[in-house]
Amino acid sequence: xxxxxxxxxxxxxxxxxxxxxxxxxxxxxxxxxxxxxxxxxxxxxxxxxxxxxxxxxxxxxxxxxxxxxxxxxxxxxxxxxxxxxxxxxxxxxxxxxxxxxxxxxxxxxx
Amino acid sequence: xxxxxxxxxxxxxxxxxxxxxxxxxxxxxxxxxxxxxxxxxxxxxxxxxxxxxxxxxxxxxxxxxxxxxxxxxxxxxxxxxxxxxxxxxxxxxxxxxxxxxxxxxxxxxxxxxxxxxxxxxxxxxxxxxxxxxxxxxxxxxxxxxxxxxxxxxxxxxxxxxxxxxxxxxxxxxxxxxxxxxxxxxxxxxxxxxxxxxxxxxxxxxxxxxxxxxxxxxxxxxxxxxxxxxxxxxxxxxxxx
Numbered sequence: 001x002x003x004x005x006x007x008x009x010x011x012x013x014x015x016x017x018x019x020x021x022x023x024x025x026x027x028x029x030x031x032x033x034x035x036x037x038x039x040x041x042x043x044x045x046x047x048x049x050x051x052x053x054x055x056x057x058x059x060x061x062x063x064x065x066x067x068x069x070x071x072x073x074x075x076x077x078x079x080x081x082x083x084x085x086x087x088x089x090x091x092x093x094x095x096x097x098x099x100x101x102x103x104x105x106x107x108x109x110x
Numbered sequence: 111x112x113x114x115x116x117x118x119x120x121x122x123x124x125x126x127x128x129x130x131x132x133x134x135x136x137x138x139x140x141x142x143x144x145x146x147x148x149x150x151x152x153x154x155x156x157x158x159x160x161x162x163x164x165x166x167x168x169x170x171x172x173x174x175x176x177x178x179x180x181x182x183x184x185x186x187x188x189x190x191x192x193x194x195x196x197x198x199x200x201x202x203x204x205x206x207x208x209x210x211x212x213x214x215x216x217x218x219x220x221x222x223x224x225x226x227x228x229x230x231x232x233x234x235x236x237x238x239x240x241x242x243x244x245x246x247x248x249x250x251x252x253x254x255x256x257x258x259x260x261x262x263x264x265x266x267x268x269x270x271x272x273x274x275x276x277x278x279x280x281x282x283x284x285x286x287x288x289x290x291x292x293x294x295x296x297x298x299x300x301x302x303x304x305x306x307x308x309x310x311x312x313x314x315x316x317x318x319x320x321x322x323x324x325x326x327x328x329x330x331x332x333x334x335x336x337x338x339x340x341x342x343x344x345x346x347x348x349x350x
Binding site for chain 1: 118149168169202348
């Protein structure tokens with residue numbers, strides 16, 4: 001990620017959230033989707049994205065589907081049943097974190 | 111803008127030259143790099159060479175331009191460092207190991223409580239018992255053959271064709287076989303060393319250890335077959 005280390009801890013949640021909203025996505029598509037949604041504010045680097053995807057896959061939260069696209073193989077990632085449940089938990093944790101930070105940084109808005 | 115077949119082949123060769131030798135690792139990198147290069151050429155209006163060099167750097171492969179003449183930047187830049195790719199492979203290897211171990215333990219209890227496994231274990235016990243009637247060595251050999259059949263099945267299929275030995279997933283799945291084929295010998299050596307002066311050696315300890323080893327070894331074959339079938343299908347898709 002180019003802009004801030006603050007986003008680093010939320011990378012897994014971002015990936016899970018995106019996959020929860022889309023049936024399946026491939027690596028490059030995820031980077032572009034995040035870039036578009038944040039209007040270029042958040043850029044996920046390859047060096048951060050793939051270790052996160054592989055870790056989530058190893059934990060059994062993501063499943064992989066391979067298809068042939070334009071003379072090459074494309075690896076699509078999608079949520080497993082456990083992954084879908086974990087997404088809900090992770091999003092709740094993130095919302096709680098944002099609320100806590102809001103209370104610390106800007107008590108009037110909290 | 112879509113890349114031509116030649117340009118895609120060039121990227122594949124560039125990955126091989128940068129020591130990304132496993133095809134199941136390369137497919138993901140290739141797709142990402144091709145997509146990124148196409149995107150950069152279309153939206154940033156830069157050339158194929160510039161776009162590829164940009165993507166090469168984005169994977170953490172550093173390139174020091176100092177002292178390199180402009181006409182050599184592309185050629186030198188692509189092959190000066192592959193540190194990013196090496197890190198990518200190391201990380202993937204670690205996660206593949208975790209994935210396989212998780213899958214192994216998840217299916218362990220259902221397998222050892224299955225009728226099929228019970229029948230196999232019973233057969234091995236009968237063969238071992240019959241062989242034991244001839245001599246202790248024959249009995250030990252019989253029970254060890256159960257472990258060796260399991261492990262050599264994996265090693266045989268894992269190294270049978272080039273594509274399998276060039277798959278990081280399959281290589282990871284057979285990695286433990288080399289250790290498991292050696293383990294019975296080490297156990298025998300340890301046993302002989304420990305009970306060197308014993309009048310009656312407690313061979314039942316060795317039989318129990320080998321039986322235990324067989325349980326773990328036999329289950330690893332199941333997991334290996336699943337991994338083998340998955341990557342066999344993917345390889346067929348790749349070369350189709």
